[in-house]
Amino acid sequence: MHSGICFKGLPAVFDPRRRPWVIAENASTKEITAQINKCPSGALSYYMNAEENNNIKIEAETIAEVSTNGPLLVYGNIKIKHSDGREEIKNKVTAFCRCGQSSNKPYCDGTHRKVGFEG
Numbered sequence: 783m784h785s786g787i788c789f790k791g792l793p794a795v796f797d798p799r800r801r802p803w804v805i806a807e808n809a810s811t812k813e814i815t816a817q818i819n820k821c822p823s824g825a826l827s828y829y830m831n832a833e834e835n836n837n838i839k840i841e842a843e844t845i846a847e848v849s850t851n852g853p854l855l856v857y858g859n860i861k862i863k864h865s866d867g868r869e870e871i872k873n874k875v876t877a878f879c880r881c882g883q884s885s886n887k888p889y890c891d892g893t894h895r896k897v898g899f900e901g
């Protein structure tokens with residue numbers, strides 16, 4: 783699912799119409815990492831240089847966010863236990879279907895837009 787959250791939240795850095803479409807110098811490290819952490823698809827990622835890593839506090843909490851008319855977004859490291867016994871480890875952001883129409887349950891596949899899900 784491509785949400786465009788990076789473009790909407792920090793357009794000086796992320797602009798898919800521009801080449802290069804990412805200009806990291808246009809915002810602080812804190813602003814950029816905060817924006818990337820909101821990416822529901824996990825398409826964006828980053829790593830910290832060792833020197834900068836010493837100044838960053840890593841939050842170990844898991845956050846669940848209900849997106850308007852869209853999936854449940856879970857930020858953080860989680861283990862998913864499927865009904866057939868399989869287990870998966872997910873990190874960063876995992877989008878769970880709330881509309882019931884996804885072909886990839888329990889995950890969102892973007893179908894909520896096609897069916898006009900409201901909630």
Ligand code: FES
Pocket residue numbers: 852853854878879880881882883884889890891892893894895
């Ligand atoms: S919420 Fe996205 S497909 Fe159901």
